[in-house]
Amino acid sequence: MTHPMHPLAPLPSIKLKIGTIILAAVGITIVVFWAGTKIGIWPSVSGIVAGICALVITRYLAHGLTSPLREMSEATAAMARGDYGRRVTATSKDEIGQLAASFNQMAGELDATERMRRDLIANVSHELRTPITALQAVLENMIDGVEPADPETMRTMLAQVERLGRLVAQLLDLSRLESGSMPLDRQPFEIEAVLEHAAREARLHSPDAIVSVNVEPDGLTADADPERLHQVVANLLENALRYTPIAGTVELRASRSADGVTIEVSDEGPGIPDDQVPRIFERFYRADAARSSQDGGAGLGLAIAQWIVDLHGGEIHPERREPHGCRMVVTLPGSRTATAVREPVHPGGT
Ligand SMILES: Nc1ncnc2c1ncn2[C@@H]1O[C@H](COP(=O)(O)OP(=O)(O)OP(=O)(O)O)[C@@H](O)[C@H]1O
Ligand SMILES: [Mg+2]
Structure with a gap:
């Protein structure tokens, strides 16, 4: 009109x-x-x-x-x-x-928010329904006597229950982060400990992969919430290990940057296609839907990581690696070296 x-x-x-x-x-x-x-x-x-x-x-x-x-x-x-x-x-x-x-x-803006809310409910329901349907089918078969209640079947069911539990925990994390009810407990801590901890956990889950940790300079300290940072590194590491070929190498690196610290997680996988890069941080977005959903990922890991990094006033982005692979770069403001914290230099002597 x-x-x-x-x-x-x-x-x-x-x-x-x-x-x-x-x-x-x-x-x-x-x-x-x-x-x-x-x-x-x-x-x-x-x-x-x-x-x-x-x-x-x-x-x-x-x-x-x-x-x-x-x-x-x-x-x-x-x-x-x-x-x-x-x-x-x-x-x-x-x-x-x-x-x-x-x-x-x-x-x-209200229109967009409303659409996002509706999408979120649809996505959450879909992600919850998949494991519930699988569980229901197995249980029904067991009751009907079609499938035996052997340990193998129990393990499949346990995997679905774990998937449900993980999804609910991720959703809870996201909602706490978004509502601001998860305040950051910022403190100076040595990054190497957090990276080593995440690497140890990753090696337990993927014993074939090689996970290396490299912190430069020694004793580099970040001013952040160690538990939340661990969550970021664990999420990035999980993705890196999922896409790196068996017996491939995943590198965890931390270094000092102009205004803080940079943490990098690099893998030898296929990398993220350029046209997908703007979307991978969206909730429930999977660049490779078939493969990730079969592995149980709901597409929330990077959304959570980005929220945490944002709360710290930092930045997170993927980079392309040559000849192939992906490097996730996290920059956090504020850093020092632990040696400087522990042994302050007194130019005039004591
Ligand atoms: N290192 C990587 N190499 C290639 N693609 C990646 C990498 N990291 C993330 N992606 C792509 O980005 C998408 C979103 O990642 P994200 O961690 O948010 O979800 P997810 O790993 O699929 O599920 P979740 O983390 O909730 O288990 C992935 O589905 C994948 O397509
Ligand atoms: Mg993930």
């Missing part, structure tokens, strides 16, 4: 528009009254005619001033009913036009 341009639309402010309306009303009154008396109509009659003309022109001109406000109140009512698709016409250049433009922007 196109709206005809209102004659006052180009004026840049409400004050100017009201001034113009008053001028027009006064002008038309004078002209009509003067013309009436000129052609010999009674002054009272031409006065009434002049008044009516002034009212008509005021109504016509003021309509353009108030119609966006009426539209906005209708759209607000529609939003309250859950219809976020409504937009208002924002053609005028005055304050109301600006308000209409902000209103449209807000409506767009």
